Amino acid sequence: MTFVVDTSSAACALALIEPTGEVRAEMRLPARTEGLRDVMHDMAVGRRLTRVAVATGPGSFTGLRVGVSFGLGLAIGLRIPIVPLPTLAIQAARSDDDVLAVAEAGRGRVYYLAPVGQTGHGDPADLPKDHAVVGWVQPSTERSMVAAGLRFVPEERLRTFGEAVAGMLETAREVPYGSLEIEYMQSFSPKA
Amino acid sequence: MAVVDGSGNVYSNVIHSQVDLHKEFGGVVPELAARDHLERLPRLLDLALEEAAVTPADLDLLAVTRGPGLVGCLIVGTGFAEGLSTAWSVPVSGVNHLWGHIYAAFLTRTDLEPPLLALVVSGAHSDLVRMHEHGRFELIGSTRDDAAGEAFDKAARMLGLGYPGGPALDRLARQGDPRRQTLPRPSLPGFEYSFSGLKTALLYRLRDLGEPDEEARADLAAAFEKSVVESLLEKLSAAMEADRCREVVVCGGVAANTLLRRRAKELVAGRARLTMPPLDLCTDNAAMIAAASFHAAGQRADVDPSLSW
Ligand SMILES: [Zn+2]
Numbered sequence: 173m174t175f176v177v178d179t180s181s182a183a184c185a186l187a188l189i190e191p192t193g194e195v196r197a198e199m200r201l202p203a204r205t206e207g208l209r210d211v212m213h214d215m216a217v218g219r220r221l222t223r224v225a226v227a228t229g230p231g232s233f234t235g236l237r238v239g240v241s242f243g244l245g246l247a248i249g250l251r252i253p254i255v256p257l258p259t260l261a262i263q264a265a266r267s268d269d270d271v272l273a274v275a276e277a278g279r280g281r282v283y284y285l286a287p288v289g290q291t292g293h294g295d296p297a298d299l300p301k302d303h304a305v306v307g308w309v310q311p312s313t314e315r316s317m318v319a320a321g322l323r324f325v326p327e328e329r330l331r332t333f334g335e336a337v338a339g340m341l342e343t344a345r346e347v348p349y350g351s352l353e354i355e356y357m358q359s360f361s362p363k364a
Numbered sequence: 365m366a367v368v369d370g371s372g373n374v375y376s377n378v379i380h381s382q383v384d385l386h387k388e389f390g391g392v393v394p395e396l397a398a399r400d401h402l403e404r405l406p407r408l409l410d411l412a413l414e415e416a417a418v419t420p421a422d423l424d425l426l427a428v429t430r431g432p433g434l435v436g437c438l439i440v441g442t443g444f445a446e447g448l449s450t451a452w453s454v455p456v457s458g459v460n461h462l463w464g465h466i467y468a469a470f471l472t473r474t475d476l477e478p479p480l481l482a483l484v485v486s487g488a489h490s491d492l493v494r495m496h497e498h499g500r501f502e503l504i505g506s507t508r509d510d511a512a513g514e515a516f517d518k519a520a521r522m523l524g525l526g527y528p529g530g531p532a533l534d535r536l537a538r539q540g541d542p543r544r545q546t547l548p549r550p551s552l553p554g555f556e557y558s559f560s561g562l563k564t565a566l567l568y569r570l571r572d573l574g575e576p577d578e579e580a581r582a583d584l585a586a587a588f589e590k591s592v593v594e595s596l597l598e599k600l601s602a603a604m605e606a607d608r609c610r611e612v613v614v615c616g617g618v619a620a621n622t623l624l625r626r627r628a629k630e631l632v633a634g635r636a637r638l639t640m641p642p643l644d645l646c647t648d649n650a651a652m653i654a655a656a657s658f659h660a661a662g663q664r665a666d667v668d669p670s671l672s673w
Contacts (some may be wrong), residue, residue: 209443209665213450238441241402248406277486327669349406 174223175216175246175346176337179239180231180259182276183306184208187334189341191222195334203235212242213223217242222247225255225337227262229355230283230293231275240354248307253346256353257337264306265336272300274307280316282309296320302363365408366650367416367423370658372471375416377644377651380404398650401440410648420452427657430664431671433489439512442665457657459544459664462647462673466495467659468641468652470614477641481516483600483628485618486648487513487530490557490596493673495528495613498659501673505555509649513618515559518587533585534621540582542590545569549591555599557670562591593624597631604635606640611634619646 173196176187184205187198198213201208212295224242228238247254270287276281283293286300294306296317304325305317314324340347366377380400413419428445432436442458447542451457466482478498484491490512492505513530516668520529548570550562566588573580604612614628620643632638645652 209446213446217450217453234435234439237402237436237444241440241443242447242450244402244405245444245449246451247447248409249448249451350403352402354402 173220173227174224174255174341175219175221175336176257177206177239177241177243177257178227178257178333179203180227180229180236180260180275182310182313183308184235185211185227186286187337188215189334191337193338194208195338196253199201199332200334203232208238209242212239213345216246219282220324221250221252222344223247223253223255223341224250225257225341225350227259228256229351230277231259231355232278236354237290240352241290244349244352246312248349253319255341255346257340257343257344259283260291260307260334262333262340265340266306266330266333269325270303271306271325272303272322274299274305274309276309276313280313282307282313282317285325289360294320328346365405365412367412367451368471368651368654372474374471374651375418376412376414377649378408378411378415379644379649380408380645383618388447390453390502398628401437401646405444406504408627420448420454423452423454426456427450427459427654428456428665429461430666431465431668432461433669435667438667441618442667445665455662456661456665458663459653459656460663460673461653462489462491462671463472463499463501463650463656463660465615465646466493466501466614467656468645470650470659471645471651471655472641473639475576475610476613478611479609480613481607481609481636482601482613482615483613483619484616485512485596485597485614485624486616487511487517487618489616490559490618491673492555492599494607496607499661504603504673505557505560505600508552508558509558509560510563511577512557512559512596513616515563515592516589516618516621518563519585522563522570524607530618530621533589534623536582537585538622540579540584540586542583542586543655545580545583545587547584547587549590549598550595555603557593557595557599559592562588562595574588577618589621589623593621593627597627600605600628601631610636612638613639614640615646617647627662 174189178185207259224243224247226240260273274282274283277293281338297320367375428516478495482493490507494502517529525532
């Protein structure tokens with residue numbers, strides 16, 4: 173079973189996924205949830221885990237580290253593989269349509285991943301507006317994005333976090349424990 | 365990372381110094397520090413277990429620093445420990461890094477017991493502390509501006525020495541004579557320290573000298589070091605007078621300084637028993653955190669970047 177943790181977004185998400193791809197459990201909590209570590213512990217402890225998957229950002233400097241470091245400790249402790257998953261790719265995988273995947277970048281700005289693979293970050297007004305939006309941002313950020321003419325895909329029309337990750341895990345590759353890299357605000361520059 | 369037993373035996377105590385990483389920036393860059401931690405922790409864990417020749421099944425407790433320090437690094441450390449704890453079903457205990465420096469003395473001398481008086485000097489702290497009993501500390505004096513280690517780093521930079529400044533200044537000072545370039549000894553009432561005036565005095569002296577030669581620089585290094593050390597020890601001595609105590613501890617990264625070690629021995633001799641951890645237990649290390657966890661009741665590993673005594 174794979175334990176999945178994503179603490180990079182304005183919401184954090186946990187999931188347990190069977191080797192068959194079936195989502196055994198999943199949970200979405202507000203970012204900065206008190207006792208998040210207890211919740212992660214309760215979900216992971218005593219399970220027959222075979223793999224840990226962690227969302228590697230981009231995201232908030234501290235939030236991201238909570239999940240990644242816990243996942244790394246858990247994987248090393250159990251001597252099972254660790255799989256990095258890019259935060260924006262998870263959100264993009266929640267839809268079959270072309271969408272603009274976003275994550276909170278702080279101070280009202282957002283990171284985005286466009287369907288053609290173009291990444292960047294900027295103010296809501298500067299975002300590409302060709303596609304509907306998928307992603308978890310602060311309510312205030314969401315309001316200014318809507319005000320800027322962007323449209324969010326309703327949650328109920330999307331795959332759940334766990335379902336999206338289950339799909340990605342079919343092809344996701346593990347990395348050596350010491351090469352887990354996280355993408356954070358300052359280093360996340362647009363790539364062609 | 366370290367493996368330590370309840371009797372204070374250190375089975376392994378491995379350190380990945382971030383000095384090289386931060387050298388080119390002339391100081392600690394928080395983002396690099398946290399990122400580097402994530403990459404180094406796996407290897408450090410392997411080394412610590414290998415060197416100690418133990419397996420996870422031999423461990424009863426995981427001790428981890430919960431503060432004070434850089435928030436990104438603390439989150440990575442505690443998160444990693446919590447992950448291991450879940451994997452191994454071993455409890456985690458969050459430790460105050462400052463307490464760790466004093467508990468390094470308990471690894472050094474196994475019959476040491478509180479109450480004791482401690483001078484904790486590092487890059488971030490110059491604290492005079494009374495330890496009344498295990499887990500109970502009282503801060504009686506600290507610095508108003510720079511910590512001693514910070515002052516050494518800044519002086520080293522002014523003298524054109526590299527980072528980290530402390531050891532470089534120590535080496536240069538060994539070749540100098542403080543009497544040829546006297547600098548003021550900072551003195552505040554009570555148990556407070558201040559090193560900013562001394563720093564300014566060094567800056568002006570360097571300006572007056574124009575291009576000081578190697579000898580003058582060594583003399584200045586020696587004078588600066590002497591002023592800092594005498595100031596630290598003057599307050600320690602006053603604290604010993606104010607409230608007699610049989611045990612004195614001088615610890616923290618700056619307690620690796622040659623002059624401070626020598627002068628502390630002279631000052632305390634005949635008045636109390638002095639314990640100074642060896643150099644590798646003075647500078648930041650994990651064995652001291654383990655030592656603190658045995659004596660301090662189980663604290664949650666909640667991160668607190670500005671944790672105090
Ligand atoms: Zn320290």
